[in-house]
Amino acid sequence: MSDSVPTRSKLALKGSSRIVSDFFEYSIHSILYQRGIYPPEDFQTVRKYGLNMLVPTDDELQSYVKQIMKQLHKWVYGGSISRLVVAIVSKETGETVEKWQFNLEIQKPDTEQTETKTNEQIQREIQAIIRQITASVTFLPELEDECTFNVLVYADPNCRVPEEWGDSRTHEITGTTESVKFRSFSTANHRVDALVEYKYG
Numbered sequence: 001m002s003d004s005v006p007t008r009s010k011l012a013l014k015g016s017s018r019i020v021s022d023f024f025e026y027s028i029h030s031i032l033y034q035r036g037i038y039p040p041e042d043f044q045t046v047r048k049y050g051l052n053m054l055v056p057t058d059d060e061l062q063s064y065v066k067q068i069m070k071q072l073h074k075w076v077y078g079g080s081i082s083r084l085v086v087a088i089v090s091k092e093t094g095e096t097v098e099k100w101q102f103n104l105e106i107q108k109p110d111t112e113q114t115e116t117k118t119n120e121q122i123q124r125e126i127q128a129i130i131r132q133i134t135a136s137v138t139f140l141p142e143l144e145d146e147c148t149f150n151v152l153v154y155a156d157p158n159c160r161v162p163e164e165w166g167d168s169r170t171h172e173i174t175g176t177t178e179s180v181k182f183r184s185f186s187t188a189n190h191r192v193d194a195l196v197e198y199k200y201g
Contacts, residue, residue: 016189017077022048023126023185023192024084024102025069028151029055030133031086031100035140037149049126068151075155076190079106083154087171090145096171097143098198105191116188125185129194132182139180140198176200 026048033043033054038061043054056062075081081104088098150171182194 013189014077016187017073019122019126019187020076020104020190020192021069021073023129024072025065026053026055026130027100027102027133027194028065028068028086029053030130031088032056032061032149034134034137035088035098035143035147037088037147049123049130051127051130053130072153075153076104080156081153082156083152085152085154085171087150087152088143088147089150089171091148092145096173097145097147098140098196099171099173100196101194103193105193107186107189107191117186122185122187125183128183129185133194136180136196140196141200173197173199 029043030053032038033040038056038058042056042058042061044057045052046055047053056065072081072084083104084102086100087096088100089096152171176199177197178200179195179197182196184191184193186192
């Protein structure tokens with residue numbers, strides 16, 4: 001009997017980690033599409049979170065993102081990651097013009113809580129963030145240069161880092177910046193807050 005609680009906790013953590021990892025993956029896809037980092041014809045529509053989501057059809061991009069997500073899921077499950085950043089960088093100047101930041105907070109499940117948030121409630125919270133990302137094109141400045149992107153992960157310095165993951169610059173944006181905070185979502189184990197910072201003027 002004593003083994004059942006840790007087992008349930010482990011399963012809940014695994015499920016929560018998958019929800020967070022999937023959200024990160026679909027957010028990256030949405031950002032790349034909405035900001036025109038890849039052409040529209042390189043994406044196809046799938047159904048996720050009760051929404052029409054766009055995912056890349058480009059094999060190289062798919063492979064790159066999947067490689068990131070495979071490691072990211074391990075770090076989320078292990079509680080080793082505190083932040084994910086998608087930096088939009090000018091190919092011409094190397095200057096960072098936008099930073100999409102997702103802060104991840106570990107939450108201890110409340111064993112005395114009688115009501116647990118349902119998957120439907122979590123999905124509605126995620127829907128709200130995805131809709132905000134989609135609507136961001138209405139206020140974000142048009143990207144003047146052709147841009148690429150970098151994914152940065154702020155992980156525990158003591159965690160094991162694969163060889164292909166190296167240290168990176170922080171991609172600070174120079175000059176005048178603005179930032180917009182999006183909604184958040186939470187599970188019993190994690191809370192994710194999102195914002196975008198961009199060069200203004």
